[in-house]
Amino acid sequence: MTSNGSRHSMSNDQPMRHRSPSQLIRLAFITGCVLVSCPATAMAALSVASPFTDNAVLQQKTKVPVWGSADPGTAITVEFAGQTKETIANADGKWTVELTPMSASADPKTLQVSSPDSTVSFANVVVGEVWICSGQSNMQFSTAAVPEIQSLTATSENIRCFEVKRTVAMTQQDRLEGKWTEQPPNSAVAFSFAHFLEQAGDVPVGIILTCWGSSSIEAWMPREMTETVPHFQTMMEEFDADTATQDRIASILNGKKPWSRTDDIFLRRQSNILYNAMIHPLVPYACRGLVWYQGERNTQSMFGMLKDPWFSRNSGMLKYGDTLVEWIKRYRKEWGNEDMHFLIVMLPGYFKPLPTGPQKGAEHPSTHSWAWMRESQLQSLDLPHTSVVNTIDLGDIKNIHPKDKLPIGQRLAWLASRETLGHAIEAEGPKMKRVDVLDDRLVVHFEHAEGLQTLDGKAPLGFWLADASQKWVPADAELRGQTVILSSSELLHPLYVRYAFAGKPKVNLVNAAKLPAYPFRTDTFQP
Secondary structure: OOOOOOEEEEOOOOOOOOOOHHHHOEEEEEOOEEEEEOOOOOOOOOEEOOOOOOOOEEEOOOOEEEEEEOOOOOEEEEEEOOEEEEEEOOOOOEEEEEEOOOOOEEEEEEEEEEEOOEEEEEEEEEEEEEEEEEEOHHHHOOHHHOHHHHOOHHHOOOEEEEEOOOOOOOOOOOOOOOOEEOOOOOOHHHHHHHHHHHHHHOOOEEEEEEEOOOOOHHHHOOHHHHHOOHHHHHHHHHHHHOHHHHHHHHHHHHOOOOOOHHHHHHHHOOOOHHHHHHOHHHOOOOOOEEEEEOOHHHHOOOOOOOOOOHHHOOOHHHHHHHHHHHHHHHHHHHHOOOOOEEEEEOOOEOOOOOOOOOOOOOOOOOOOOOHHHHHHHHHHHHOOOEEEEOOOOOEOOOOOOOOOOHHHHHHHHHHHHHHHOOOOOOOOOOEEEEEEEEOOEEEEEEEOOOOOEEOOOOOOOOEEEEOOOOOOEEOEEEEEOOEEEEEOOOOOOOOEEEEOOOOOOOOOEEOOOOOEOOOEEOOOOOO
16 A cells, blocks of 8 residues: 555566665755655656545546656556546656546546556545635634534535645645545535535535645745736745745754744745645646635735735735736646636635724724725636635624634535536625716615515615715615615715725625625725
């Protein structure tokens, strides 16, 4: 049994070659990177990529790449579910085949990869829906911390998980540590998402969990994104010039385990190195898409690029939207899949205002709050096959790690069911369609607004109005069909509206599915 759970055998018609590990693999940490090399005279053992282990879930209804390494020129045969695919390892010893699209099946089968003198087998492999779940601490948040989620784990029979070991690398790695298990993910959001998706699709669900608390989006960005994200280019240039930081990373990686909390935090806050170690080895494992619950680390400033320490720099809230869009585009390019779905978790209600703006409270739209991050997250909707789950009615005003994760997972599953399984369900709350300016009032028209109502039967909350003076005042709001009529005795001619545009706004506007209306603003005022 190999370390990733595969079964590896040598054929009887070839002599067994006995080598010490030092003859095959030389490990050297150079600026914190693991380099693997083999003597030119040694045969490279047949190896299959890390995401393939016993208990794996393969993505249904799409081509499934299977890849690995072997001696250059080695003939490789891959067999699964009646399919046989053949290829030859290239001059670099790399090989890839593609299984043709398959229907979902919970019937376990064996995935077998063989060369003339070696065979690697993976047992109990099924076909279903595969999703990568990534981000920072709220994606990492344990199921044990949410009793109503923990009680559901025993009822989930068709959910499997591959949890990626948390580590870093200075360069893009080909392998990572982890294995598929028949246990559900120990992530409240990832599990609840998988639970409701499995119920909706009645297919096996595989979750690849790769997340690390307190990490910025920049930590998960490949170096190639320096070409499209200017502030990331600056960060990487400074990183390359900072030999002290590189030496410290190498020292931590070579030192004793477990890491100290100080070293742990130091590693996860660096740019690029989480992508290298925890994402790149997964590419191009076939999946339906990626669930992204991240952003808190990037809310520490409006404009980003804090001066000290340089490695804590990031986009800030205003640049996050452009960065997120480029990040999604890059991941799709890495996977070679323009249809790869992205489900973005909007940051829920929380209030810790930045000192750079007016200090007017958790519900005021002028405060430099997470409202600006949510607007940036919604910018991802400019791309196809992208959805944002609305959490504006959730969260905790004082706790950055709220426990109401179950509705987040459920809403994610509804979006995935509609977008990827073709289910005709309402998966989004009301969205602003247009705003008519009518002298002394504004009329907000909504889509996804069938059964537009308030949860408490009272007037809609969370609306603010302004005129050219940029002074914001609370609006009087009235429901009328699929519109909301806004006015204020304090403004003769209101021009602009902000809805739920605050750190922790009070909201009650929903549609018939009881899904909350999305935050929005119609002004272009600078913060």
